[in-house]
Amino acid sequence: MNRYPRDMAGYGATPPAANWPNGAKIAVQFVLNYEEGGENNILHGDAASEGFLSEITGAQPWQGQRHWNMESLYEYGSRAGFWRVHRILKDIPTTVYGVATALARAPEQVAAMKAAGWEIASHGLKWVEHKDMPADEERAQIKEAIRLHTEVTGTPPRGWYTGRCSMNTVDLAAEEGDLAYISDDYSDDLPYWRRAGGKDQLIIPYTMDCNDMRFSIQAGFTTGEDFEAMLRDAFDVLYAEGQAGAPKMMSIGLHCRLIGRPSRAAALMRALAYMQSHDGVWFATREQIADHWAAEHPPRHGDRPSQMDRETFVEAFGSIFEHSPWIAEGAYELELGPMHDRAAGVHNALSRVFRSASEEQRLGVLTAHPDLAGKLAAAGQLTEESTAEQAGAGLDLLTDDERAMFQDLNAQYVKRHGFPFIIAVKDNDKASILAAFHRRIDNNRDTEFAEACRQVERIAELRLQEKLG
Numbered sequence: 001m002n003r004y005p006r007d008m009a010g011y012g013a014t015p016p017a018a019n020w021p022n023g024a025k026i027a028v029q030f031v032l033n034y035e036e037g038g039e040n041n042i043l044h045g046d047a048a049s050e051g052f053l054s055e056i057t058g059a060q061p062w063q064g065q066r067h068w069n070m071e072s073l074y075e076y077g078s079r080a081g082f083w084r085v086h087r088i089l090k091d092i093p094t095t096v097y098g099v100a101t102a103l104a105r106a107p108e109q110v111a112a113m114k115a116a117g118w119e120i121a122s123h124g125l126k127w128v129e130h131k132d133m134p135a136d137e138e139r140a141q142i143k144e145a146i147r148l149h150t151e152v153t154g155t156p157p158r159g160w161y162t163g164r165c166s167m168n169t170v171d172l173a174a175e176e177g178d179l180a181y182i183s184d185d186y187s188d189d190l191p192y193w194r195r196a197g198g199k200d201q202l203i204i205p206y207t208m209d210c211n212d213m214r215f216s217i218q219a220g221f222t223t224g225e226d227f228e229a230m231l232r233d234a235f236d237v238l239y240a241e242g243q244a245g246a247p248k249m250m251s252i253g254l255h256c257r258l259i260g261r262p263s264r265a266a267a268l269m270r271a272l273a274y275m276q277s278h279d280g281v282w283f284a285t286r287e288q289i290a291d292h293w294a295a296e297h298p299p300r301h302g303d304r305p306s307q308m309d310r311e312t313f314v315e316a317f318g319s320i321f322e323h324s325p326w327i328a329e330g331a332y333e334l335e336l337g338p339m340h341d342r343a344a345g346v347h348n349a350l351s352r353v354f355r356s357a358s359e360e361q362r363l364g365v366l367t368a369h370p371d372l373a374g375k376l377a378a379a380g381q382l383t384e385e386s387t388a389e390q391a392g393a394g395l396d397l398l399t400d401d402e403r404a405m406f407q408d409l410n411a412q413y414v415k416r417h418g419f420p421f422i423i424a425v426k427d428n429d430k431a432s433i434l435a436a437f438h439r440r441i442d443n444n445r446d447t448e449f450a451e452a453c454r455q456v457e458r459i460a461e462l463r464l465q466e467k468l469g
Contacts, residue, residue: 003306004337009345010188018190018247019296024282025242026235027249027289028275030094031206032085032118033163035127036078036256037106038099042066044126050074052164053216053255074257078102081260082109088269090116095286097123097161097183100148110153119285121159122149122177130166138168142176159183159286161206170194174201181290189238189248191289193299200299204249204286210234211253215264224267227259231271239278249289305346305468306336316467320350320460323368326361327353343464350464351457359449366419366452371410372433402430409437416441417448424458 020027039050040061049067051059059070086109096113098120103110113120124130125145130138150156160173161183169184174197181191181204191204210231214220221227231252238248259268275281284292305313313332318325330353331346339345354362413421423436440448 002333002335004335007187007194007338009339009342010192011190012342012344015190015246015248016297017245018249019292020247020282021292022282023280025247025278025280026239027247027282027284028235028252029249029284029286029289030089030092030252031161031254031286032082032089032094032096033123033253033255034082034096034098034106034109034113035102035123036074036082037104038102038123038125038127039074040126040128041071044101046126046128050127053213053258055216057218077255077257077260078106078109081256081258082106083112084260084262084265085254085256085268086112086116088265088272092272093117093119093283093285093288095119095121095159097121097163098149098153098157099123099127100125100145100152102127103152104148114153119159119287120149120153120157121161121183121286122146122157124162127164129164130162130169131164133166135166135168135172138166139172139176142172146177159204159290170201170203171197173197174199180287180294183286189250191249191293191297193297202290202294204290204293205251207251207253210251212255212259212264213253215258224264227264228267228271231267232274235271235275235278239281242280304338304341306338306340308332317346317350317464320346320463320467321354321365321456322370322459324365327357327365343461343468346468347457347461347464350460354453354457362453363419363449365456366422366449369420369422369456371414371420372406372423372425405434409434409441413437413441417445417452419449419452422452422455422459424455424462426462427458 018027038044039052040046040048041050042048042064043066048061048063049065050070051061054070054073090112094116096118098110098113100122102123103120110120122145125141125148133141146156157177158180160177160179160181162169162173163184165184170182173179173182173184176197179201181202182196183204183206185203185205186208188205191202193200194203195201196203208214212221212227215227221230234250238250241248254268259265275283303312303316305316308316310329310332314325314328317328317331321327327350331349334349334352336345336349340349354365357365410421421437421440423433425433428436440451443451
């Protein structure tokens with residue numbers, strides 16, 4: 001099997017109805033990353049100082065050394081920044097991404113988080129890079145993060161976000177934690193389910209755009225107004241989509257040492273006031289969003305085309321192109337993935353094989369199609385799909401004169417072109433089919449061959465929509 005693991009389709013053009021509580025047009029979700037005291041530091045057993053997300057432009061880790069400026073910049077977050085953000089958001093449902101070792105070094109801050117009713121999710125054991133970490137080591141760190149988090153806060157985390165993650169993180173976190181959601185993902189505006197760690201795991205995507213981390217990178221925010229404008233623009237677009245009947249989720253990422261600076265905190269206050277001035281805004285923790293989504297949209301089970309074995313795939317789709325299972329056999333050998341698990345994806349794979357086939361092979365598909373209202377229909381010998389399609393257009397209820405007219409047209413058409421007249425009857429009724437018959441019968445063969453092939457693909461598309469939704 002040649003399979004591509006990434007899901008490039010998502011919900012597509014028709015995302016599910018979020019059905020946020022009380023008919024809210026948008027769910028706004030604030031995340032406060034608490035990392036101070038969990039960053040790289042030789043005091044923490046790391047090989048070097050931290051070099052990520054600080055005020056120091058172009059900071060590099062200092063191997064085997066402490067970095068006084070870096071440490072004190074992080075300490076600002078715990079000593080002053082946290083409390084400023086806490087005063088701003090203490091009455092707003094907020095999720096904390098708490099690094100377990102940082103939380104263990106912050107008893108007063110943890111008490112304040114709990115007093116505010118904030119959700120405390122896990123941000124891993126340490127705020128370090130995981131991309132090169134062996135899976136067994138990362139698994140052990142996830143276990144220890146959950147243990148320490150539970151010890152420090154009193155309850156195990158229901159949410160997870162490593163951030164500086166590896167390709168193993170989501171699977172390992174799903175395996176080791178009884179998690180309502182994982183947020184190591186940036187791929188959507190809505191939660192979604194995926195198979196991870198051998199089970200259905202809810203993913204609540206996070207954000208890198210509406211995130212104050214952009215104050216610490218070169219292509220980022222310069223002033224608080226930049227951040228405020230980003231938040232307001234994102235809110236306005238998502239709120240308008242919600243007014244149009246497609247509510248989404250807005251994530252906002254904050255860091256104590258960044259947004260907690262007075263030069264930036266004012267932008268957070270203004271943006272929050274702007275959002276609060278609108279009706280139909282649900283401020284929620286990620287845990288609340290996870291519980292709502294699991295209740296409204298539980299995971300759906302069923303055979304996924306990209307994961308079927310060859311026999312099952314051909315059995316399921318071998319009749320989509322009339323009497324031509326070789327098309328499904330060819331499609332199975334293509335690079336399929338999650339984006340081929342719905343009708344549009346399977347149709348694309350099947351059509352690729354059909355389009356790449358020789359003219360003789362495609363002619364075979366055309367000639368496999370029955371005449372409209374022909375002798376096979378009268379004898380009840382059509383495939384189940386063709387029978388239903390012709391009946392849907394009323395071709396099973398023709399008068400004797402109408403049937404004779406169709407059979408005469410069929411004979412003329414086949415004599416002229418060498419294959420049956422083909423049209424997607426689900427797109428038509430008896431009158432429009434007859435009109436197309438008369439319009440197309442005198443076309444040259446090449447024109448009709450191309451049109452018949454297009455109609456065959458359309459018939460397949462309609463069959464797949466009915467089969468897969």
